[in-house]
Amino acid sequence: MRRAYQTLAGLVMGLAANAYGSTLVVHVDDGHGHPADSAVVTLQSPGGDAPAAPPATATHTIDQRNETFIPYVEVMRPGEQVVFRNSDNTRHQVYSFSELKRFEYVLRPGTSSPPLTIEGSGIIAVGCNIHDEMITYLFVTSAPARVTGKDGNAQFEGLAPGNYQLRVWHPQLKPGDQGARLEAVVAEGSPAAPLNVHLTLLPDPRASMDREHMGY
Known part of the structure; x- marks a missing residue:
């Protein structure tokens, strides 16, 4: 299975406007420069720096x-x-x-x-x-996760400085493609910049819907 691995050593994100820590913005595109919505970005940190996910009650x-x-x-x-x-x-x-x-x-x-x-x-x-x-x-x-919007962005807030591992997955990845795995370093006090991720995606299968026969 092909995996896309990217290492972003020295990636630095600035402090968020609030006092809870830094903000990490991940921008995902389809490999042709178009924003990829509905991508899932998960965040993990062996050092425990990732914000705690809410209890499983929803x-x-x-x-x-x-x-x-x-x-x-x-x-x-x-x-x-x-x-x-x-x-x-x-x-x-x-x-x-x-x-x-x-x-x-x-x-x-x-x-x-x-x-x-x-x-x-x-x-x-x-x-x-x-x-x-x-x-x-x-x-x-069980990891903190965000889904990209129409702009292709996913945002994590309240991060402490440290090393983070991210996984980026999309339902339109080619068979066998597990998406992108990235390593990022978040440091305090530097200008914020988005982390750009490029995926190779198949056409949206929902686009072939036969609307003429809807309602049968």
Whole structure:
């Protein structure tokens, strides 16, 4: 499996405006200069400098609207729950064959699945047995994690100076590509600059949705 490794020795991030520490900004693009949204950036530090993640108490909701799972990627912690809601006017059959969690729900319009608890860490691909282009991903991790927005940016705040390891993953990576792994050094009192990450991504599979036959 091909892994993209980058070492950014001496990468220095400035202090955030608040008093809680430094801010690390990660910018992800698709390898052609276009911002890559829905990339997951996880942060780890052997020295314990990473901000603590919140307790695993949340219930996440994955909606289905216009025959699309919303959001495309959802970050969860082990032990948290997820609910699938059908806001469409057509039936959906939500399923996953993931080794981490296998499940299947038939959802009529306006209904929701029971809360599903996800134990362990990993990536769960979720589809619809009726509409093949519908797909979402549950990224389950105990590490602090952020999902890039439309601008391709993910931001971590409140960091103490130290060495950090980052992983950048995207659902449209080529098969076998585990994404980028980076090492960064955060030091106090220097100008902030984004950390740029380049990924090679496949076309968005949701773009091939046959909207002409929506609602059947």
